[in-house]
Amino acid sequence: MKNCNPIRGTYDYLPSEARLRESLRKLILDSYMSNGYNLIETPILENLEFLDSSEGGDNLRLMFKTVKRGDRLDLTKPNLTEADIVEEGLRYDLTVPLARMYSNNREKLPTPFKSIQIGSAFRAERPQRGRNRQFTQCDIDVFGDTSINAELDLLKTSLDTLSSLGFENLTLRINDRRILNLLVLSSGFGDEDISTVCVTLDKIDKISITGVMMELIEKGFDTEKINNLVDAINDVVKNGIDMACKYGVEKSVVDNVKYLIENLNKLTSDRFQIIFDISIVRGQGYYTGTVYEIYTEGFSGAIAGGGRYDKMVEKLTGNSVPAVGCSIGFEPVAMLLRERKVSLSSKKNLILIYDQDDDILKVYELKEKLKQNYNVSLYARPKNMKNFYEKIVAVADAVTSFKDYNNNVEIKMLNKG
Amino acid sequence: MKNCNPIRGTYDYLPSEARLRESLRKLILDSYMSNGYNLIETPILENLEFLDSSEGGDNLRLMFKTVKRGDRLDLTKPNLTEADIVEEGLRYDLTVPLARMYSNNREKLPTPFKSIQIGSAFRAERPQRGRNRQFTQCDIDVFGDTSINAELDLLKTSLDTLSSLGFENLTLRINDRRILNLLVLSSGFGDEDISTVCVTLDKIDKISITGVMMELIEKGFDTEKINNLVDAINDVVKNGIDMACKYGVEKSVVDNVKYLIENLNKLTSDRFQIIFDISIVRGQGYYTGTVYEIYTEGFSGAIAGGGRYDKMVEKLTGNSVPAVGCSIGFEPVAMLLRERKVSLSSKKNLILIYDQDDDILKVYELKEKLKQNYNVSLYARPKNMKNFYEKIVAVADAVTSFKDYNNNVEIKMLNKG
Numbered sequence: 039m040k041n042c043n044p045i046r047g048t049y050d051y052l053p054s055e056a057r058l059r060e061s062l063r064k065l066i067l068d069s070y071m072s073n074g075y076n077l078i079e080t081p082i083l084e085n086l087e088f089l090d091s092s093e094g095g096d097n098l099r100l101m102f103k104t105v106k107r108g109d110r111l112d113l114t115k116p117n118l119t120e121a122d123i124v125e126e127g128l129r130y131d132l133t134v135p136l137a138r139m140y141s142n143n144r145e146k147l148p149t150p151f152k153s154i155q156i157g158s159a160f161r162a163e164r165p166q167r168g169r170n171r172q173f174t175q176c177d178i179d180v181f182g183d184t185s186i187n188a189e190l191d192l193l194k195t196s197l198d199t200l201s202s203l204g205f206e207n208l209t210l211r212i213n214d215r216r217i218l219n220l221l222v223l224s225s226g227f228g229d230e231d232i233s234t235v236c237v238t239l240d241k242i243d244k245i246s247i248t249g250v251m252m253e254l255i256e257k258g259f260d261t262e263k264i265n266n267l268v269d270a271i272n273d274v275v276k277n278g279i280d281m282a283c284k285y286g287v288e289k290s291v292v293d294n295v296k297y298l299i300e301n302l303n304k305l306t307s308d309r310f311q312i313i314f315d316i317s318i319v320r321g322q323g324y325y326t327g328t329v330y331e332i333y334t335e336g337f338s339g340a341i342a343g344g345g346r347y348d349k350m351v352e353k354l355t356g357n358s359v360p361a362v363g364c365s366i367g368f369e370p371v372a373m374l375l376r377e378r379k380v381s382l383s384s385k386k387n388l389i390l391i392y393d394q395d396d397d398i399l400k401v402y403e404l405k406e407k408l409k410q411n412y413n414v415s416l417y418a419r420p421k422n423m424k425n426f427y428e429k430i431v432a433v434a435d436a437v438t439s440f441k442d443y444n445n446n447v448e449i450k451m452l453n454k455g
Numbered sequence: 456m457k458n459c460n461p462i463r464g465t466y467d468y469l470p471s472e473a474r475l476r477e478s479l480r481k482l483i484l485d486s487y488m489s490n491g492y493n494l495i496e497t498p499i500l501e502n503l504e505f506l507d508s509s510e511g512g513d514n515l516r517l518m519f520k521t522v523k524r525g526d527r528l529d530l531t532k533p534n535l536t537e538a539d540i541v542e543e544g545l546r547y548d549l550t551v552p553l554a555r556m557y558s559n560n561r562e563k564l565p566t567p568f569k570s571i572q573i574g575s576a577f578r579a580e581r582p583q584r585g586r587n588r589q590f591t592q593c594d595i596d597v598f599g600d601t602s603i604n605a606e607l608d609l610l611k612t613s614l615d616t617l618s619s620l621g622f623e624n625l626t627l628r629i630n631d632r633r634i635l636n637l638l639v640l641s642s643g644f645g646d647e648d649i650s651t652v653c654v655t656l657d658k659i660d661k662i663s664i665t666g667v668m669m670e671l672i673e674k675g676f677d678t679e680k681i682n683n684l685v686d687a688i689n690d691v692v693k694n695g696i697d698m699a700c701k702y703g704v705e706k707s708v709v710d711n712v713k714y715l716i717e718n719l720n721k722l723t724s725d726r727f728q729i730i731f732d733i734s735i736v737r738g739q740g741y742y743t744g745t746v747y748e749i750y751t752e753g754f755s756g757a758i759a760g761g762g763r764y765d766k767m768v769e770k771l772t773g774n775s776v777p778a779v780g781c782s783i784g785f786e787p788v789a790m791l792l793r794e795r796k797v798s799l800s801s802k803k804n805l806i807l808i809y810d811q812d813d814d815i816l817k818v819y820e821l822k823e824k825l826k827q828n829y830n831v832s833l834y835a836r837p838k839n840m841k842n843f844y845e846k847i848v849a850v851a852d853a854v855t856s857f858k859d860y861n862n863n864v865e866i867k868m869l870n871k872g
Contacts, residue, residue, distance in 0.1 A: 040558075041502075042559035042772055044498050044555075044556070045498065045500055050495070050496070050560065051495060052495060052564075055496075056496045071830045072831070073826075073831065073832070074832020074833060074851075077470055079467070079476065081465035081467070082577075082589060083519070085462050103522050104545075105522045105540060105541050113536065118530040120528065123522060123530075138459045139459070139461070139467040142460060143467065146846065147846060147850055148847040150834065152832060153470075158575075172498050187833075190815070304816055355459055356457050385488075387491065388491070389491070398604065398607070398718060409489050409490075414490065415491020415492070415569060416491060416604075429563065433493060433565055
């Protein structure tokens with residue numbers, strides 16, 4: 039037999055898992071839609087020049103690119119470079135296509151525009167647990183709204199959605215890039231240092247404040263600046279977000295974070311932990327304001343996150359549009375639901391066995407009746423009933439099986455397991 | 456502004472269209488599932504060697520291929536060929552990945568295995584109406600079942616599904632490759648001619664029997680053979696499928712087609728036209744038995760089709776597995792529903808406008824109440840209400856709009872249009 043594995047970092051999903059993923063997709067989409075976000079769909083292939091012009095950082099290096107087709111592929115050209123042979127790129131996220139699509143249809147779309155995208159993105163990362171090369175993203179975004187109520191609605195929707203999936207013990211950690219930036223600047227670092235300092239700060243969770251200090255020393259920064267920064271961070275952590283104003287942060291920025299925390303607590307009846315967390319950075323360079331992540335007990339990574347990116351659309355498309363979004367991590371959430379053996383489907387699957395001498399029309403008559411309450415799968419009685427039954431029950435999650443069909447509809451039910 | 460168009464042959468779907476596509480996907484999937492087929496999911500990227508070994512015909516030429524990444528891409532190699540620089544392929548259909556996935560998981564899966572796949576496939580075809588470079592396929596297949604009841608179930612399910620989408624006046628045209636082959640062989644053609652003669656026969660609908668004769672003459676075939684073939688076809692068309700036996704077709708093959716027609720007519724209460732049609736060929740070379748297509752009034756192409764391909768899985772994977780499938784053409788169906796302005800969604804979208812001085816907690820209280828019956832989208836009162844309203848109603852298909860919010864919940868409803 040030939041090698042029939044899927045390619046590295048991608049997966050085949052057998053029925054139980056495919057059903058779980060489908061139900062998850064549906065529940066997230068329904069929740070997003072019931073909160074009035076508008077579903078859109080963009081292609082998987084994008085113009086490569088356009089993708090390359092995005093602030094994708096490492097993702098650009100990890101991009102899948104298609105090779106030119108037909109006569110356009112000239113391999114005899116001297117000093118051939120990659121740019122000579124590639125044509126399109128597979129999107130590495132859904133935000134860049136959204137910005138393109140919004141700019142292209144701006145005159146048709148209302149302001150603000152609240153969008154949903156659920157789709158596949160691709161990154162050629164070194165395969166590891168939870169790092170698929172093809173993965174599903176579930177994004178909601180608001181374009182054209184500078185108000186903090188955009189964040190409020192995105193976060194309320196995301197918390198409600200995760201809660202409806204059975205995730206309780208959620209912790210929402212909120213920060214603002216402008217707080218982070220000013221703490222860094224007021225400690226003596228320059229504008230040009232912000233990005234690399236933030237990359238290190240992003241690791242506080244994992245390497246603690248001592249680890250952060252060591253890494254910044256390794257990066258060659260002044261001990262004095264580093265000490266200032268650590269003092270400032272400790273000040274804000276211990277004495278509260280209001281302290282941020284001491285370091286030049288505008289009161290309105292602090293008030294925004296407090297507004298979010300206060301109102302989200304009320305809107306979710308204090309069911310979740312909602313806190314200011316100076317260590318929330320978010321990797322991407324394009325964030326300009328609020329940044330946030332949602333965590334659940336028993337899993338170290340964030341299961342949702344996002345923030346405000348008011349300059350990104352302009353840089354990418356030439357259209358100045360404020361934007362803010364929140365994304366639920368479909369793959370980690372699916373993995374957690376699978377590990378916790380959560381079942382999201384409603385209708386039960388039923389196997390209806392008929393014998394070769396049964397009247398096929400009567401068989402279908404029974405099937406149609408049963409379809410009112412079940413998904414009904416027809417099978418001629420297999421030679422090896424035991425083997426068939428074990429496999430079909432495992433694959434179809436068939437909790438009930440009709441072992442016999444006859445016109446008197448005498449039915450034996452078997453519960454799974 | 457930069458060029459923000461999607462790449463050639465691909466499309467952005469704005470909310471009304473994306474919602475229609477989503478509802479269509481859901482209805483097809485629900486119908487497939489209620490008939491007991493099992494959802495699976497396979498990756499969009501496949502091993503290129505594997506794809507190249509498939510009987511994809513023209514589709515192989517139209518394949519999108521990804522370029523090697525990092526050190527594996529060596530552009531300095533002398534006499535560079537495409538094979539040196541490519542790595543994966545984007546799947547051009549869902550049948551090839553299904554065969555791979557089935558072979559890889561055969562010991563876990565029941566026999567027969569009834570599968571559903573709904574997903575994107577890619578072909579770099581010259582863009583034209585209904586020929587997208589990225590398109591959705593909706594396939595059901597039965598692996599490991601040689602019985603004609605597999606076809607019966609696939610076709611009953613497909614007809615019911617299309618009917619549930621509002622398509623009436625459906626015509627199911629059934630043929631069997633073995634009938635076609637023997638008519639060709641018994642007319643004096645050789646085994647090696649079957650494929651090219653069938654390609655021409657496939658066009659009877661468009662170019663009539665005279666056109667078929669002319670094309671076969673152009674292809675250099677004997678007039679005598681051509682006349683024999685035309686006589687045989689006319690015989691079967693005029694005097695019925697039983698005549699096929701005169702040309703060496705086994706009675707069991709003819710009986711199969713008759714069994715399908717008779718039982719499908721009964722199972723669908725004679726609501727559709729279900730006929731034997733010698734002109735149904737289906738392009739792909741891999742079909743070995745029954746082939747069929749479903750047509751609807753007012754559209755010239757098939758909106759569903761498929762057939763039996765008992766040898767394909769073995770050629771592809773080394774595993775001998777009989778297989779048969781039927782696919783609903785998602786893109787033509789979506790196009791027809793759009794043109795006919797069919798609405799498939801159930802829950803109405805509602806726009807809730809609040810004023811800046813409203814208590815945001817009360818606004819959300821109202822929103823939660825309304826969510827029981829509507830998808831509810833919150834917007835702060837826009838400066839230009841008329842412009843906003845026109846766009847949001849168009850984009851969100853919002854049939855009702857709450858123009859005002861206040862604590863007494865005095866609501867004005869506006870019907871769309």
